[in-house]
Amino acid sequence: MSEENKNNDQGHNSDQPGKKKKTDEFPIQEYRLVPAHEGYADYEEDEIDLIELAKTIWDNRVIIYKFVAIGVVLGLVVALLSPKEYKSNATLMPETQSSNAGASGLLQQYGGLLGIGGGASLEGGGIIPPQLYPQMVQSMPFQLELLNTEVEFPRFETSATVYTFFDEVYAPVSVLSYVKQYTIGLPGKLIGLFKEEAAPRPLPKGFETDSVISVTKGQMQIIENMRGRVSVSLDDESGIINLSITMPDPEAAAQLAQKSIGLIREYVVNYKTQKAEEDLVYAREQLEGAKEEFEAVQNRLAEFRDSNVNLSSARAQTQLQRLQSEYDLAFNVYNSLAQQVEQAKLKVQEQTPVVSVLQPVQVPVNDETSGAMILIVFVMLSGIASIGWIFIRQFLESDPFGRKSED
Incomplete structure (x- = not known):
């Protein structure tokens, strides 16, 4: 039998059911090299631009002034009435x-x-x-x-x-x-408007320390x-x-x-x-x-x-x-x-x-009662609330992906 026929017979036998191919026993793994700049593309998009953040706060400084003014008024009222x-x-x-x-x-x-x-x-x-x-x-x-x-x-x-x-x-x-x-x-x-008031009971006194109160x-x-x-x-x-x-x-x-x-x-x-x-x-x-x-x-x-x-x-x-x-x-x-x-x-x-x-x-x-401390706390809280409101409003005016709405 010639070498060509032997090879054909071996190839024919390998396709028979119940027998595994050599490639099935050792699957081939593929590797792909990716350029470094492609892996950091998404990260660069998600970076927080501090300059842009400061610019946003500065553009909406009027809102901060309004919140702080309200905080000062509330702080003065609470300090005076405390x-x-x-x-x-x-x-x-x-x-x-x-x-x-x-x-x-x-x-x-x-x-x-x-x-x-x-x-x-x-x-x-x-x-x-x-x-x-x-x-x-x-x-x-x-x-x-x-x-x-x-x-x-x-x-x-x-x-x-x-x-x-x-x-x-x-x-x-x-x-x-x-x-x-x-x-x-x-x-x-x-x-309490619909309940009958119970008779007041005096506060316990003259009791022993080991008694039930x-x-x-x-x-x-x-x-x-x-x-x-x-x-x-x-x-x-x-x-x-x-x-x-x-x-x-x-x-x-x-x-x-x-x-x-x-x-x-x-x-x-x-x-x-x-x-x-x-x-x-x-x-x-x-x-x-x-x-x-x-x-x-x-x-x-x-x-x-x-x-x-x-x-x-x-x-x-x-x-x-x-x-x-x-x-x-x-x-x-x-x-x-x-x-x-x-x-x-x-x-x-x-x-x-x-x-x-x-x-x-x-x-x-x-x-x-420290009126100055109360006033400082209210001013700080109002400032934090104003900055939070600026970013919340900015988020509501744009979609979750950061694109401005067509309106």
Whole structure:
């Protein structure tokens, strides 16, 4: 067979079904070289021309002037109608660790003379970490104590509790409050027209800190308002606590700041000395009972001696010994409880923490409402809004691909 026939037979066999071509096993891949400038053509079209952007803003500068003018007017209106707020500050230095001096040192020196063990430990529980002071000030019991405080408001020519002031007296004139009242709060006002007003409920007071507190929705709004007016910050390096109270009246702000310092001290002392105070109360109760028993035995012994001067009989001597034993026992119990009471007093004194005032409360002179800052903010917002409006209008006047409309 010739070479030509063999090649034809091989080509014929390769076309038979079930057999793959060699080119199918290794497909041929094609590569095409593209010039570099073609790959960047679309990118160059999408580049932002800063010069063109600045030219667009400059051509529409009249719009910016109009927006800024409106912003200035609105800023002046808001600055003039915004309610004035006054902030009173104070700086506190709480006790960070217990000391072994003081009452414990006196106990070690003179405990033997008093009949109290000099080696007794007066150290109690820990103190409140300074990091918890903000949570303590924002707690519900603390806020209710402030709201129930009677405060003078010379600027408003009245004297009332803080809760009554915010509930009945204070009605701030603010553009934002009016906008909020007649936009977001409009549905609530309309619903309130068809609802019967419930009888006002007094704000809780005189409650225990571990009791269940129930307040109304309106009272809760005033509580949240008061929480925003009380601020406590901690300096981690020095441990100094900065207290600030913001109120519509400068005198009221100073009075509430002073009240807050007193409440902070009271909370810290109660937390640290609660167990020692309970022990002292219990020791005093036991001492009163032992004192009554001792005086009763003492009176019986005196009456027996008065009625039996000679003590000639053995029965009388036995009775005297029995009364004398009761007297000695009652005296020992009374003396021991008296020592425990004195030790409990020293323990309370030792565990009483100290919250020092580094910067006392001052009546604020200037209000916190900055009209210049409000005006600057409104001018900046109006300028940003004007630039945004220029590009939005330009986009609306052209199609999404940037071609100007035929109109």
